[in-house]
Amino acid sequence: MKNGLGEFAPRGVRFCAAILVFTLSCGVCAGQKKKKGAKQDNSSGPPLTLPIPPSDQIEHDIGEMLGAFQVGDVEAMHKYYSADVTFVSGAYEPPLAGWQNYVAMYQRERAAFQGMQIIRRNTTVFTHGDVAWASYQWEFLSTLNGKPYSTRGQTTLVLTKVGDNWLIVHNHTSEICPVCPAASQPAQQPPAGNAPPAELAAPRQ
Numbered sequence: 174m175k176n177g178l179g180e181f182a183p184r185g186v187r188f189c190a191a192i193l194v195f196t197l198s199c200g201v202c203a204g205q206k207k208k209k210g211a212k213q214d215n216s217s218g219p220p221l222t223l224p225i226p227p228s229d230q231i232e233h234d235i236g237e238m239l240g241a242f243q244v245g246d247v248e249a250m251h252k253y254y255s256a257d258v259t260f261v262s263g264a265y266e267p268p269l270a271g272w273q274n275y276v277a278m279y280q281r282e283r284a285a286f287q288g289m290q291i292i293r294r295n296t297t298v299f300t301h302g303d304v305a306w307a308s309y310q311w312e313f314l315s316t317l318n319g320k321p322y323s324t325r326g327q328t329t330l331v332l333t334k335v336g337d338n339w340l341i342v343h344n345h346t347s348e349i350c351p352v353c354p355a356a357s358q359p360a361q362q363p364p365a366g367n368a369p370p371a372e373l374a375a376p377r378q
Contacts, residue, residue: 227339308328
């Protein structure tokens, strides 16, 4: 299934489908075991819910965060980030610390692009107690100064569990430098300060 961003059949969707099939199958079995004329139990209790694996929850949260990232919804993005999150880019510069500092950079750099699409591939998620990390490759597609712009790279996220939620506490994103096809055709580069925001996280394929 596409998530509008190049994502095909995430594990969360397959997991939900499996739950649905299981629930329907149990309902059929229960109906077959009822004896004719038996008194029907109309009592209603709380629905049975199975816990979602942490890796699937993190997959879902990354997709939701990316959707907000692409449309510029800072408040929705903040739901998935710690207030003291740090960002490290591929540039040789100090880490960017703090959500508010990141928001200022994100809004400034996002203004240079007309529309954004991020495709995420080869995602892996690992959990260890209340700590998790996810890594993936990404492709960034947009329009810059009226011309098509694209770049790609890889990201690693570190998350911690706070209550029932997983929050990103560290984002390390590196852009892969494009190879010049010929000396007369230099690699496409954005103006200074207009590189894609460091928080490149996208749906899984």
